[in-house]
Amino acid sequence: MDRFLKEAYLEAQKGLTEGGLPIGSVVVCDGEILGRGHNRRIQRGSAILHAEMDALENAGRLKADVYKRCTLYTTLSPCVMCSGAILLYKIPRIIIGEHDNFMGEEDLLRSRGVNVEVLNDPDCIAMMKSFIQNNPDLWNEDIGEE
Amino acid sequence: MDRFLKEAYLEAQKGLTEGGLPIGSVVVCDGEILGRGHNRRIQRGSAILHAEMDALENAGRLKADVYKRCTLYTTLSPCVMCSGAILLYKIPRIIIGEHDNFMGEEDLLRSRGVNVEVLNDPDCIAMMKSFIQNNPDLWNEDIGEE
Numbered sequence: 001m002d003r004f005l006k007e008a009y010l011e012a013q014k015g016l017t018e019g020g021l022p023i024g025s026v027v028v029c030d031g032e033i034l035g036r037g038h039n040r041r042i043q044r045g046s047a048i049l050h051a052e053m054d055a056l057e058n059a060g061r062l063k064a065d066v067y068k069r070c071t072l073y074t075t076l077s078p079c080v081m082c083s084g085a086i087l088l089y090k091i092p093r094i095i096i097g098e099h100d101n102f103m104g105e106e107d108l109l110r111s112r113g114v115n116v117e118v119l120n121d122p123d124c125i126a127m128m129k130s131f132i133q134n135n136p137d138l139w140n141e142d143i144g145e146e
Numbered sequence: 147m148d149r150f151l152k153e154a155y156l157e158a159q160k161g162l163t164e165g166g167l168p169i170g171s172v173v174v175c176d177g178e179i180l181g182r183g184h185n186r187r188i189q190r191g192s193a194i195l196h197a198e199m200d201a202l203e204n205a206g207r208l209k210a211d212v213y214k215r216c217t218l219y220t221t222l223s224p225c226v227m228c229s230g231a232i233l234l235y236k237i238p239r240i241i242i243g244e245h246d247n248f249m250g251e252e253d254l255l256r257s258r259g260v261n262v263e264v265l266n267d268p269d270c271i272a273m274m275k276s277f278i279q280n281n282p283d284l285w286n287e288d289i290g291e292e
Contacts, residue, residue: 041207048194048203048231057194061187064292084230084251085194089290105230144235146210 004028005097005119008073011038011051012127018043021135021142022127025051025074027059027091029066035059041142050142051075052082056089067091075124077104079143087112097124101132102143147267150174151243154219155270157184157197164189167281167288168273171197171220173205173237175212181205187288196288197221198228202235213237221270223250225289233258243270247278248289 011024015038037054077099157170161184183200223245
Protein backbone atom coordinates (compact mmCIF):
# COMPACT_ATOMS: atom_id res chain seq x y z
CA MET A 1 0.00 0.00 0.00
CA ASP A 2 1.12 3.57 -0.70
CA ARG A 3 3.04 4.88 2.32
CA PHE A 4 0.67 7.73 3.13
CA LEU A 5 -2.49 5.83 2.24
CA LYS A 6 -1.28 3.31 4.79
CA GLU A 7 -1.23 6.08 7.42
CA ALA A 8 -4.81 7.03 6.47
CA TYR A 9 -5.74 3.35 6.70
CA LEU A 10 -4.22 3.10 10.18
CA GLU A 11 -6.33 6.11 11.19
CA ALA A 12 -9.43 4.35 9.85
CA GLN A 13 -8.58 1.24 11.85
CA LYS A 14 -8.11 3.39 14.94
CA GLY A 15 -11.62 4.74 14.39
CA LEU A 16 -12.97 1.21 14.12
CA THR A 17 -11.26 0.23 17.36
CA GLU A 18 -12.93 3.21 19.04
CA GLY A 19 -16.34 2.01 17.82
CA GLY A 20 -16.49 4.58 15.02
CA LEU A 21 -16.72 4.63 11.25
CA PRO A 22 -13.50 3.31 9.67
CA ILE A 23 -12.51 6.21 7.46
CA GLY A 24 -9.10 7.85 7.81
CA SER A 25 -7.16 10.69 6.25
CA VAL A 26 -3.80 12.42 6.37
CA VAL A 27 -2.71 15.81 5.04
CA VAL A 28 0.81 15.72 3.62
CA CYS A 29 3.07 18.64 2.74
CA ASP A 30 6.59 18.31 1.36
CA GLY A 31 6.68 14.63 2.34
CA GLU A 32 5.61 15.27 5.92
CA ILE A 33 2.25 14.56 7.58
CA LEU A 34 0.85 17.88 8.88
CA GLY A 35 -2.42 16.46 10.14
CA ARG A 36 -4.04 13.08 10.58
CA GLY A 37 -7.57 12.17 11.46
CA HIS A 38 -10.48 9.80 11.31
CA ASN A 39 -14.24 9.99 11.32
CA ARG A 40 -15.43 10.90 14.83
CA ARG A 41 -19.22 10.93 14.39
CA ILE A 42 -19.75 8.39 17.12
CA GLN A 43 -16.80 9.18 19.34
CA ARG A 44 -17.59 12.90 19.60
CA GLY A 45 -21.24 13.00 18.57
CA SER A 46 -20.03 15.03 15.62
CA ALA A 47 -21.89 15.94 12.45
CA ILE A 48 -18.84 17.50 10.77
CA LEU A 49 -15.80 15.44 11.78
CA HIS A 50 -15.52 13.26 8.74
CA ALA A 51 -11.99 11.89 8.40
CA GLU A 52 -10.81 14.58 5.99
CA MET A 53 -12.26 17.37 8.16
CA ASP A 54 -10.60 15.87 11.23
CA ALA A 55 -7.23 15.71 9.47
CA LEU A 56 -7.57 19.32 8.29
CA GLU A 57 -8.61 20.40 11.78
CA ASN A 58 -5.70 18.57 13.38
CA ALA A 59 -3.30 20.20 10.91
CA GLY A 60 -4.32 23.51 12.50
CA ARG A 61 -4.43 26.96 10.99
CA LEU A 62 -2.24 26.96 7.91
CA LYS A 63 -1.41 29.66 5.42
CA ALA A 64 -2.78 29.45 1.89
CA ASP A 65 0.66 28.80 0.42
CA VAL A 66 1.07 25.70 2.62
CA TYR A 67 -2.26 24.19 1.55
CA LYS A 68 -1.21 24.69 -2.05
CA ARG A 69 1.72 22.32 -1.51
CA CYS A 70 -0.42 19.65 0.20
CA THR A 71 -1.78 16.30 -0.86
CA LEU A 72 -4.75 14.92 1.06
CA TYR A 73 -5.00 11.13 1.40
CA THR A 74 -8.28 9.52 2.34
CA THR A 75 -9.37 5.90 2.52
CA LEU A 76 -12.77 6.68 0.95
CA SER A 77 -13.90 9.02 -1.82
CA PRO A 78 -14.65 12.43 -0.21
CA CYS A 79 -18.26 13.55 0.21
CA VAL A 80 -19.41 17.00 -0.86
CA MET A 81 -18.60 18.58 2.54
CA CYS A 82 -15.03 17.28 2.55
CA SER A 83 -14.63 18.09 -1.14
CA GLY A 84 -15.78 21.61 -0.32
CA ALA A 85 -13.10 21.90 2.36
CA ILE A 86 -10.49 20.70 -0.15
CA LEU A 87 -11.68 23.38 -2.60
CA LEU A 88 -11.80 26.09 0.07
CA TYR A 89 -8.13 25.58 0.83
CA LYS A 90 -7.16 24.89 -2.78
CA ILE A 91 -5.46 21.60 -1.96
CA PRO A 92 -4.23 20.58 -5.40
CA ARG A 93 -4.02 16.79 -5.11
CA ILE A 94 -6.19 14.09 -3.54
CA ILE A 95 -5.29 10.40 -3.27
CA ILE A 96 -8.33 8.20 -2.63
CA GLY A 97 -8.14 4.65 -1.31
CA GLU A 98 -11.37 3.55 -2.93
CA HIS A 99 -14.69 4.69 -4.37
CA ASP A 100 -16.43 1.33 -4.70
CA ASN A 101 -18.40 1.76 -1.47
CA PHE A 102 -19.10 5.45 -1.92
CA MET A 103 -18.60 7.73 -4.90
CA GLY A 104 -17.86 11.20 -3.62
CA GLU A 105 -17.51 14.46 -5.47
CA GLU A 106 -14.57 13.47 -7.64
CA ASP A 107 -16.12 15.12 -10.70
CA LEU A 108 -16.64 18.42 -8.86
CA LEU A 109 -13.05 18.33 -7.63
CA ARG A 110 -11.67 17.59 -11.11
CA SER A 111 -13.90 20.26 -12.68
CA ARG A 112 -12.16 22.80 -10.45
CA GLY A 113 -8.67 21.67 -11.24
CA VAL A 114 -7.90 19.24 -8.42
CA ASN A 115 -5.72 16.27 -9.35
CA VAL A 116 -7.71 13.24 -8.14
CA GLU A 117 -6.23 9.77 -8.07
CA VAL A 118 -8.11 6.61 -7.00
CA LEU A 119 -5.99 3.66 -5.90
CA ASN A 120 -8.74 0.99 -5.72
CA ASP A 121 -7.07 -0.44 -2.65
CA PRO A 122 -8.49 -3.86 -1.72
CA ASP A 123 -7.93 -3.41 2.04
CA CYS A 124 -9.77 -0.07 2.04
CA ILE A 125 -12.60 -1.61 0.02
CA ALA A 126 -12.94 -4.63 2.33
CA MET A 127 -12.83 -2.55 5.52
CA MET A 128 -15.58 -0.18 4.43
CA LYS A 129 -17.73 -2.85 2.83
CA SER A 130 -17.77 -4.85 6.04
CA PHE A 131 -18.63 -1.80 8.15
CA ILE A 132 -21.51 -0.73 5.90
CA GLN A 133 -22.95 -4.25 5.85
CA ASN A 134 -22.89 -4.43 9.63
CA ASN A 135 -23.92 -0.81 10.36
CA PRO A 136 -26.23 0.45 7.61
CA ASP A 137 -27.97 3.01 9.83
CA LEU A 138 -24.74 4.64 11.01
CA TRP A 139 -23.41 4.72 7.49
CA ASN A 140 -26.57 6.33 6.13
CA GLU A 141 -26.49 8.93 8.89
CA ASP A 142 -22.91 9.77 8.02
CA ILE A 143 -23.77 10.53 4.39
CA GLY A 144 -27.08 12.25 5.13
CA GLU A 145 -29.24 9.44 3.78
CA GLU A 146 -32.39 8.04 5.38
CA MET B 147 -34.18 42.20 10.77
CA ASP B 148 -35.62 38.71 10.21
CA ARG B 149 -36.04 36.98 13.57
CA PHE B 150 -33.63 34.12 12.88
CA LEU B 151 -31.14 36.22 10.94
CA LYS B 152 -31.03 38.37 14.07
CA GLU B 153 -29.99 35.28 16.06
CA ALA B 154 -27.24 34.56 13.53
CA TYR B 155 -26.18 38.22 13.80
CA LEU B 156 -26.01 37.97 17.59
CA GLU B 157 -23.76 34.92 17.17
CA ALA B 158 -21.53 36.94 14.84
CA GLN B 159 -21.30 39.74 17.39
CA LYS B 160 -20.43 37.20 20.07
CA GLY B 161 -17.57 36.03 17.85
CA LEU B 162 -16.37 39.60 17.47
CA THR B 163 -16.44 40.10 21.24
CA GLU B 164 -14.29 36.99 21.61
CA GLY B 165 -11.74 38.43 19.18
CA GLY B 166 -12.89 36.27 16.30
CA LEU B 167 -14.36 36.69 12.85
CA PRO B 168 -17.91 38.11 13.02
CA ILE B 169 -19.86 35.47 11.13
CA GLY B 170 -22.81 33.71 12.73
CA SER B 171 -25.32 31.04 11.85
CA VAL B 172 -28.35 29.21 13.20
CA VAL B 173 -30.00 25.98 12.07
CA VAL B 174 -33.78 26.15 12.38
CA CYS B 175 -36.28 23.28 12.21
CA ASP B 176 -40.04 23.69 12.56
CA GLY B 177 -39.60 27.20 13.96
CA GLU B 178 -37.06 26.15 16.58
CA ILE B 179 -33.30 26.74 16.69
CA LEU B 180 -31.57 23.34 16.80
CA GLY B 181 -28.03 24.68 16.65
CA ARG B 182 -26.31 28.04 16.77
CA GLY B 183 -22.71 28.92 16.11
CA HIS B 184 -20.10 31.37 14.99
CA ASN B 185 -16.72 31.29 13.33
CA ARG B 186 -14.12 29.98 15.80
CA ARG B 187 -10.93 30.12 13.75
CA ILE B 188 -9.16 32.31 16.25
CA GLN B 189 -10.88 31.14 19.43
CA ARG B 190 -10.16 27.45 18.84
CA GLY B 191 -7.34 27.60 16.32
CA SER B 192 -9.79 25.92 13.97
CA ALA B 193 -9.53 25.47 10.22
CA ILE B 194 -13.04 24.05 9.86
CA LEU B 195 -15.27 25.87 12.34
CA HIS B 196 -16.80 28.42 10.05
CA ALA B 197 -20.09 29.72 11.47
CA GLU B 198 -22.27 27.32 9.50
CA MET B 199 -20.11 24.32 10.45
CA ASP B 200 -20.19 25.37 14.10
CA ALA B 201 -23.99 25.65 14.03
CA LEU B 202 -24.31 22.23 12.39
CA GLU B 203 -21.87 20.74 14.90
CA ASN B 204 -23.73 22.27 17.82
CA ALA B 205 -27.02 20.89 16.48
CA GLY B 206 -25.49 17.46 17.04
CA ARG B 207 -26.16 14.21 15.21
CA LEU B 208 -29.49 14.53 13.43
CA LYS B 209 -31.41 12.15 11.23
CA ALA B 210 -31.74 12.84 7.53
CA ASP B 211 -35.45 13.59 7.80
CA VAL B 212 -34.75 16.36 10.33
CA TYR B 213 -32.19 18.10 8.11
CA LYS B 214 -34.73 18.01 5.30
CA ARG B 215 -37.06 20.23 7.36
CA CYS B 216 -34.30 22.72 8.29
CA THR B 217 -33.45 26.21 7.18
CA LEU B 218 -29.90 27.44 7.74
CA TYR B 219 -29.41 31.14 8.42
CA THR B 220 -26.00 32.72 8.01
CA THR B 221 -24.84 36.32 8.15
CA LEU B 222 -22.50 35.84 5.16
CA SER B 223 -22.77 33.90 1.91
CA PRO B 224 -21.49 30.36 2.58
CA CYS B 225 -18.09 29.29 1.23
CA VAL B 226 -17.64 26.05 -0.67
CA MET B 227 -16.92 24.02 2.51
CA CYS B 228 -20.09 25.20 4.25
CA SER B 229 -22.09 24.85 1.04
CA GLY B 230 -20.80 21.29 0.82
CA ALA B 231 -22.03 20.58 4.34
CA ILE B 232 -25.44 22.01 3.41
CA LEU B 233 -25.53 19.70 0.37
CA LEU B 234 -24.33 16.67 2.35
CA TYR B 235 -27.27 16.98 4.71
CA LYS B 236 -29.71 18.10 2.00
CA ILE B 237 -30.78 21.20 3.90
CA PRO B 238 -33.37 22.62 1.51
CA ARG B 239 -33.32 26.33 2.34
CA ILE B 240 -30.61 28.87 3.13
CA ILE B 241 -31.19 32.47 4.21
CA ILE B 242 -28.12 34.65 3.74
CA GLY B 243 -27.60 38.01 5.45
CA GLU B 244 -25.37 39.39 2.73
CA HIS B 245 -23.05 38.55 -0.16
CA ASP B 246 -21.55 41.97 -0.79
CA ASN B 247 -18.37 41.20 1.17
CA PHE B 248 -18.05 37.61 -0.02
CA MET B 249 -19.87 35.72 -2.74
CA GLY B 250 -20.07 32.10 -1.70
CA GLU B 251 -21.31 29.09 -3.61
CA GLU B 252 -24.86 30.26 -4.13
CA ASP B 253 -24.86 29.06 -7.73
CA LEU B 254 -23.69 25.57 -6.75
CA LEU B 255 -26.38 25.38 -4.07
CA ARG B 256 -29.10 26.52 -6.46
CA SER B 257 -27.89 24.14 -9.18
CA ARG B 258 -28.53 21.29 -6.75
CA GLY B 259 -31.99 22.41 -5.79
CA VAL B 260 -31.36 24.44 -2.63
CA ASN B 261 -33.65 27.43 -2.12
CA VAL B 262 -31.23 30.34 -1.53
CA GLU B 263 -32.42 33.75 -0.38
CA VAL B 264 -30.18 36.79 0.15
CA LEU B 265 -31.52 39.51 2.43
CA ASN B 266 -28.89 42.21 1.73
CA ASP B 267 -29.00 43.20 5.37
CA PRO B 268 -27.20 46.52 6.00
CA ASP B 269 -26.07 45.57 9.53
CA CYS B 270 -24.51 42.31 8.31
CA ILE B 271 -22.82 44.17 5.46
CA ALA B 272 -21.40 46.88 7.74
CA MET B 273 -20.17 44.41 10.38
CA MET B 274 -18.24 42.28 7.89
CA LYS B 275 -16.94 45.21 5.85
CA SER B 276 -15.43 46.78 8.95
CA PHE B 277 -13.82 43.51 10.05
CA ILE B 278 -12.26 42.83 6.66
CA GLN B 279 -10.88 46.36 6.44
CA ASN B 280 -9.26 46.04 9.84
CA ASN B 281 -8.13 42.41 9.59
CA PRO B 282 -7.32 41.58 5.97
CA ASP B 283 -4.85 38.81 6.85
CA LEU B 284 -7.29 36.94 9.10
CA TRP B 285 -10.02 37.27 6.54
CA ASN B 286 -7.82 35.94 3.76
CA GLU B 287 -6.75 33.01 5.91
CA ASP B 288 -10.39 32.18 6.59
CA ILE B 289 -11.23 31.90 2.90
CA GLY B 290 -7.99 30.22 1.89
CA GLU B 291 -6.54 33.23 0.08
CA GLU B 292 -2.99 34.51 0.28
